[in-house]
Amino acid sequence: MTAATATTEAAPTAERYLTINNIEVIYDHVILVLKGVSLDVPKGKIVALLGANGAGKTTTLKAISNLLRAERGDVTKGSVEFKGNRVDQLSPNELVKRGVIQVMEGRHCFAHLTLEENLLTGAYTRSISRAGLKEALEKVYHYFPRLKTRRGTQAGYTSGGEQQMCAIGRALMAKPEMILLDEPSMGLAPQIVEEIFGIVKDLNQKENVSFLLAEQNTLMALRYADFGYILENGRVVMEGDAENLRTNEDVKEFYLGLSSSGRKSFKDVKHYRRRKRWLS
């Protein structure tokens, strides 16, 4: 329908990995949230999904992980493919088994379970031995040493940063190939955010986990990501290499708060944004 949805330019890779084709999401049968979003996550890359509040980042992630149905949301059009297979009708359980797992916005640790128990629940879908479980735990503790020192504490009593680490670690326990990471910086101190992004990059490079990363912290996300998509009002309005996006004038102006041409009046900005969406 729109120019943005028609183009499904593959990211610079030969192999298709996670591909989202023109999906439309409707909540409660009436609220149209995604109006045709297409994106690609190549294997072994970090792809950032950027945009303001309500742009549809979380909905996109949930559409992929199939957590929408529990919220009365429905993917009404389009398809989601992982490694060449349609996955949009799978239950979250089956999807996790295939290697795609979501770390939800707001961390959602199990408050009354200890950090270690939280991690152990992450291995629910895997049938592994006690020794294998222990090994997986140690691996997580290797990346998040802070979790190890607090392993016996109930997650509800740990700090926001520790909870975020716990949530990512818990997902790692499922031995995922692809993590859908929603807003890891939410409510955290810049230093902790930096630490967490560093670990994400580490996991990406050493464990070869691909990431689709929804973030409002555009600058931070673009520093660590390889590729970026910008969502606005349920549509992709811009995409490109992280490097290019970071230096793009529009991105600078709208998302990084940097402008070369001085201040614009709010009226101009709105008009410009609206026009931009249709043109891109």
Next chain:
Amino acid sequence: MRFFLEVLISGLLSGVMYSLVALGFVLIYKASGVFNFAQGAMVYLAALAVVGCMEKGAPLWLAVLLAFGIMTLFGIATEKFVLRKLVNQPPIALFMATIGLAFFIEGLAPMVFGSDPRALDIGIVDEPIEAILNGWGMVISKFDLAAAAIAAVLVTTLALFFQYTRIGRALRAVADDHQAALSIGIPLQHIWAIVWGVAGFVALVAGMLWGARNGVQFALTFTALKALPVLIIGGFTSVPGAIVGGLIIGASEKLAEIYLPALMQSAFGGNFGGIEGWFPYVLALGFLLVRPEGLFGEKHIDRV
């Protein structure tokens, strides 16, 4: 003193019976955050199923097996037709659903298995243990002791199951956060089916013991009401709490029944009886004021 001990022990033993019913509540509350109003009805259904099958000529073991099958099927059906539709709805909606479920069972069970009160013989006699009667002159019922032993085994198993197994952890995880559990691939349907199955099993044990003691009749559904103070005192989320709560209620109501009337009579004059009936609720009210999460309940964790 001997009399006091006798009252205390029989109180404790009957408290275990309350614990059994409370346990069913705890299981479902732990795993889904739902207060299952239908637990009392499930106790009734289970007892009726056993008696019903025995009337059709099945021996006790077969009747128990069949009843267990019925309870499991019932649990799975509840998950499929009631709970699955209500994922992510506020707890009050789920609570209302269980009220509906309770009325449904209370209507359906007597239709299938007959509504007249019947006796249930499970092979344990309700008579004093001779050794204790002769040695110490106390009346301790064999039945009560056996029931307590059964409950103890059941509770220990469940507590270990919750704490140390993969499924047990998943159950606690689901109780904490449905969505997060879903997101890491825990299939809520399976978990809930398991929980309702286990709760059905607990209801079966409770139903058989209560049925054998008081007869299988509609009044069994009211045992659930006695479980309420037990839960408040022990905590809604704790398996050991259900036991300790049950013991406290059982012992205190019997002691109150025996010793309070005399005290109250000397203080206020007049006749006092039936204290057993209301004492647990007053005790629970007191607990709510002092320690609302109960003795062993999970504290609500608030981040500030």
